[in-house]
Amino acid sequence: MNIDLNADLAEGYGDWRMGDDEALLEVLSSANLACGFHAGDPTIMQRTIRRARDRGVDIGAHVGFPDRQGFGRRPMQLGAEELAALVVYQLGALAGMARANGARVTHMSFHGALGNMAAADRDYAEPLLRAVASFDPSLVVLSSSSVAMESAAAAAGLTVATTFLADRAYDAKRLLVPRRLPGAVIHDHDTVLERVRRLLADGSVVTHDGAVIPMPVRSILVHGDTPGAVSFARAIRAEIEGSGRAVVPLSRQAA
Amino acid sequence: MNIDLNADLAEGYGDWRMGDDEALLEVLSSANLACGFHAGDPTIMQRTIRRARDRGVDIGAHVGFPDRQGFGRRPMQLGAEELAALVVYQLGALAGMARANGARVTHMSFHGALGNMAAADRDYAEPLLRAVASFDPSLVVLSSSSVAMESAAAAAGLTVATTFLADRAYDAKRLLVPRRLPGAVIHDHDTVLERVRRLLADGSVVTHDGAVIPMPVRSILVHGDTPGAVSFARAIRAEIEGSGRAVVPLSRQAA
């Protein structure tokens, strides 16, 4: 079986950089590109699209709140009409840039506070996913495991691909433990690699409180904006390949 | 013969409004929508797309500099890579929103300082129009008369439709007299209507310094952000219809 390895890229803005996108693109099979709202701008989007295209890396839209200063991590209370509009605007902008550069957008995911709110609440997720489907119903929705997202996506006629966040704690419902809680982010690389090995071995994860639960995924997400991110991404890729699997983007995995 | 009547819409931002878009949409055959850089935001773009679609009004992208505070009227010195990226980003965003709402973008034009710089300099216009063509070579480029634009569009494989700015003075080269010069903007409504009548009668315009020159156009532009804009647009429409022509968008004019 193959598995996708993805990260959030194009998170710079103007002269500011975040993460080593070029090096990561050598390791990943998919990239989720910021679309200019919480991070990113047309120039870095264009460059990242071209590099991903040249390396055969899948291009996805990483859609976030319009809050550059807060990096899209602050909850905002926006109406359904505005939410739908900003989802489609970002998807359209990235897809347009991909098209102009001989590439295409294969998937999308929600960033930061927008993603958390959607993963926690089906009523919140539904209009967002209807907006995605109104733009392009063939886009795969990449998400951490969430019944809310899966059911809202099904209602909108969209396919979800679950991605595993190896450095984040899960609860018994397979939801991510919120960042503000202790232990939510696992910083120790050995522990993270051990979690990847377990996932690859038998498709399970150990929850925050010690239970072992199944975690069926087609994809693993690595974070690109931490120190040592590139070498750590390489280590995860080595684990995948050492397990006999290949790193393959969702668009080229057998259904 | 038919003629198009267009204006620049969706120029509000957040709670701020500019022009009476709803009333103008009843008078126009085409609308050029701001795309969120010099004006506009996803919500007003979405609303304006839906209204234009419902009224059979052609939807175009009005592409500008990333300068909301200056309304895109201040020249900015950007590199060719950034210019191409921001043109495609804006086109993609609007086209995506149109697609999600069962509509399509038929044309584009450049706003403010970006438009002036392109109309004055073929070398400046070329990469801009190559960017347009890379996104969608079927987009019609709507422009005031400009040899620079026409020749750059031809090089990029794009069709230009010249639009007549009835309230702006022209020079002997058929270029707009720059706004900062005296007499560049004609405020008297009767004078403007007289210019429209002349154009409709024999396709000519009287230049800034009194010469009569041919002005072959398929379209007339009205400004929507001035006091009395709506009733004035109606008066121009009445002139067109009184001349025996119909107000028809470019996409439905015979080639």
Next chain:
Amino acid sequence: MNIDLNADLAEGYGDWRMGDDEALLEVLSSANLACGFHAGDPTIMQRTIRRARDRGVDIGAHVGFPDRQGFGRRPMQLGAEELAALVVYQLGALAGMARANGARVTHMSFHGALGNMAAADRDYAEPLLRAVASFDPSLVVLSSSSVAMESAAAAAGLTVATTFLADRAYDAKRLLVPRRLPGAVIHDHDTVLERVRRLLADGSVVTHDGAVIPMPVRSILVHGDTPGAVSFARAIRAEIEGSGRAVVPLSRQAA
């Protein structure tokens, strides 16, 4: 007894206007100027400062969330450190512009969602008002009636001046009825004028549910961004003067 008449001004941005600031400045004794975060920019701030100075109108800082697109009306979850920083930044910017133009800032108020959150919760108001006091403890805090604000201001050593929002419904605790509830905003001008007359006659207001409660204020706020705002402000001023009072800014009222 004298009373202050104030409104929120300088709410334009770039080419966008909101309200007729010049006309209102002829009617008011105090102006609360947006400081460039939820509305306003350096140019309109500078112009409004000069006009207010020339007319002897008190200048206050209207401090809001950093959300121009949402006009500061959307709740944002910001940490205490960031809140303190953005309060002082805005106060400093306006005070600096006043100083450079031979004027001074006499008071401040919180705008929109920031104001609502502070009026409803003493714990939220306290760090905000400590930030105000750290910048200038002589600034008068202008607020709708709120025990939370009054007690937080007292703790910070600041003076509060309560202002009466004639077109907003109050509850039995003298708090504003939230905008989203029916009847929260009173649109009928005659009803609003009747409320002003009652306040001037015996210092009372009729609450949302019909009770009569005392409303001790030194100031009345009018809204400048509604149709007919200027003539309505004049009508309120006429009521004040007809009651034998003078319209006098807080800085010139006897303590």
Next chain:
Amino acid sequence: MNIDLNADLAEGYGDWRMGDDEALLEVLSSANLACGFHAGDPTIMQRTIRRARDRGVDIGAHVGFPDRQGFGRRPMQLGAEELAALVVYQLGALAGMARANGARVTHMSFHGALGNMAAADRDYAEPLLRAVASFDPSLVVLSSSSVAMESAAAAAGLTVATTFLADRAYDAKRLLVPRRLPGAVIHDHDTVLERVRRLLADGSVVTHDGAVIPMPVRSILVHGDTPGAVSFARAIRAEIEGSGRAVVPLSRQAA
């Protein structure tokens, strides 16, 4: 004789960082803080003010164009009224934050394209410096050597302190060679240190084309946003101290 050692700090924005401000503050005697227009935001300004205050480092305002995406390095054509307004707004914001934190702003400088335009043209510099003087005539203007700046400052009643940019080439008029020209930025650390040594030894600099000219300065500027910036700043400080001088901010240098 003492000399000041300064750098441009607080150039992060939201989650994005630029340079290691904390480490640099241990080496410098003065810091020029971005004020939220080309870089910086209230939070990083507040933190940097507190750290500079605690270390006895002079605080200056680094005033730039309102162009975060372009980092203030793109020329913008703004009118004199807007320029004056944005200069005072930025000075006021920083000075207000300093005041609220028990510190004060001692100096100011112009950043990027705004600085280049002022250094090259006395007519452009004059209204800018009048704006500075209108806010606080005691602010020292820190500038690379420029007759335009010196004469405009004198006209405005302001004191200029010339700072030496050790890694930038100068021409025979003591003006910086524009960045876009070859050799304008000197990347080799040994060459830069040699230039510092010469300056400290006899107050001279070798120009772009080999001439030796006097360069009377009270201050040296180091760049903080390049790799190795901190250790290089330490090396320059060591050169200064090795020459028998002390690193002393302008505010504590004998007049």
